[in-house]
Amino acid sequence: MNDAHHAEYLGAVAGFRESxxxxxxxxxxxxxxxxxxxxxxxxxxxxxxxxxxxxxxTVVVNVDHAWVRVPVKDITH
Incomplete structure (x- = not known):
């Protein structure tokens, strides 16, 4: 990856983290x-x-038309 692409990538990641x-x-x-x-x-x-x-x-998550109850603390992303 060249420096310009790497800088653009890092900028996109930083913007995602803000949003x-x-x-x-x-x-x-x-x-x-x-x-x-x-x-x-x-x-x-x-x-x-x-x-x-x-x-x-806990939250209930729709996982491909099935539901799973999970602790909020287990959310990583």
Whole structure:
């Protein structure tokens, strides 16, 4: 990769981090409809958030037309 392409890539990554800031800090809970992924009990998963539990400790993720309840703390992306 040449320097110009590398600089453009780094700029794009920095811009993405600004627009999706909760991924860096994990202080803000993601919203319904957000695409997330993570690892729970050694299993990788990814999908869109459908709803939150009453205590906001877990979310239900639509994983290719199936639903998985996972802890919010397990979200990595």
């Amino acid at each position: 999706a800031g909760w991924h860096d800090t994990q202080n803000t809970t993601p919203a319904v409809g957000d695409f997330v992924s993570g690892i729970t009990a050694g299993k990788h998963w990814s999908g869109h958030i459908e709803w939150f539990s009453d205590d906001d400790a």
